[in-house]
Amino acid sequence: xxxxxxxxxxxxxxxxxxxxxxxxxxxxxxxxxxxxxxxxxxxxxxxxxxxxxxxxxxxxxxxxxxxxxxxxxxxxxxxxxxxxxxxxxxxxxxxxxxxxxxxxxxxxxxxxxxxxxxxxxxxxxxxxxxxxxxxxxxxxxxxxxxxxxxxxxxxxxxxxxxxxxxxxxxxxxxxxxxxxxxxxxxxxxxxxxxxxxxxxxxxxxxxxxxxxxxxxxxxxxxxxxxxxxxxxxxxxxxxxxxxxxxxxxxxxxxxxxxxxxxxxxxxxxxxxxxxxxxxxxxxxxxxxxxxxxxxxxxxxxxxxxxxxxxxxxxxxxxxxxxxxxxxxxx
Numbered sequence: 233x234x235x236x237x238x239x240x241x242x243x244x245x246x247x248x249x250x251x252x253x254x255x256x257x258x259x260x261x262x263x264x265x266x267x268x269x270x271x272x273x274x275x276x277x278x279x280x281x282x283x284x285x286x287x288x289x290x291x292x293x294x295x296x297x298x299x300x301x302x303x304x305x306x307x308x309x310x311x312x313x314x315x316x317x318x319x320x321x322x323x324x325x326x327x328x329x330x331x332x333x334x335x336x337x338x339x340x341x342x343x344x345x346x347x348x349x350x351x352x353x354x355x356x357x358x359x360x361x362x363x364x365x366x367x368x369x370x371x372x373x374x375x376x377x378x379x380x381x382x383x384x385x386x387x388x389x390x391x392x393x394x395x396x397x398x399x400x401x402x403x404x405x406x407x408x409x410x411x412x413x414x415x416x417x418x419x420x421x422x423x424x425x426x427x428x429x430x431x432x433x434x435x436x437x438x439x440x441x442x443x444x445x446x447x448x449x450x451x452x453x454x455x456x457x458x459x460x461x462x463x464x465x466x467x468x469x470x471x472x473x474x475x476x477x478x479x480x481x482x483x484x485x486x487x488x489x490x491x492x493x494x495x496x497x498x499x500x501x502x503x504x505x506x507x508x509x510x511x512x513x514x515x516x517x518x519x520x521x522x523x524x525x526x527x528x529x530x531x532x533x534x535x536x537x538x539x540x541x542x543x544x545x546x547x548x549x550x551x552x553x554x555x556x557x558x559x560x561x562x
Contacts, residue, residue: 250287
């Protein structure tokens, strides 16, 4: 639970809104029923139930975009209803809603919701004691919305940058191991659900340490970048390449059966043999390949590919070993 709150910003905002609604609205709902103001009590209760339902939906489904939009509409619409029913004291409920809407949904939708809320209260007019108060409220609501927009925009930009840095390998520009873990989980789940074939290849550059030792890490980095470029040029757009660590890479190949898998990997090996170079001569790559088996875990799937790679290295390198077939590709 705490992990999801730390890693999902929108879910944390949704949860905070839910907690604030329970703590802030519940006492007023109870008080209004006790005072005999049934209509206001029903409005408060309806808002409270709507918000808590939206929070529950976000936690159960993980769909924070849809639930965020629903919650923003409920919050702003509820604040307008409270202002219309209660009058001037109800206006204060709209201010937190104007801010929160920018964190629950996109800035464009939040602007529309905020403007619509303020306009609705102005058209109703019953919440204001004078025209001066009405336009003062409209002006302050505009300032609050503008400040919230700037803050939310900057926050969203920074969050996207951090997410990019956390999932992309800075040297090669491809996705890193963290992204790989998520992609393999999704691929395994999809293959299990649809019964479509899926495979992964674990690649390791042969004698890469000697390249770094003899020619420097700059040359080694160039070799890594060239390997990535060649693999991306000779695989499909639907295939995904990840840097597993050091000179090891994982190539995810969805929708490839055993026959096509052998052809794809052997062809890729031939391309790398022909074009991969370093100051010391040709650069070769060893492959460990494993097709996903129904019912197995991602760890098991990856372990089989790793075991196949180990056998490829142990048998002389520059080999392709298929885990299921237990055969070497020369």
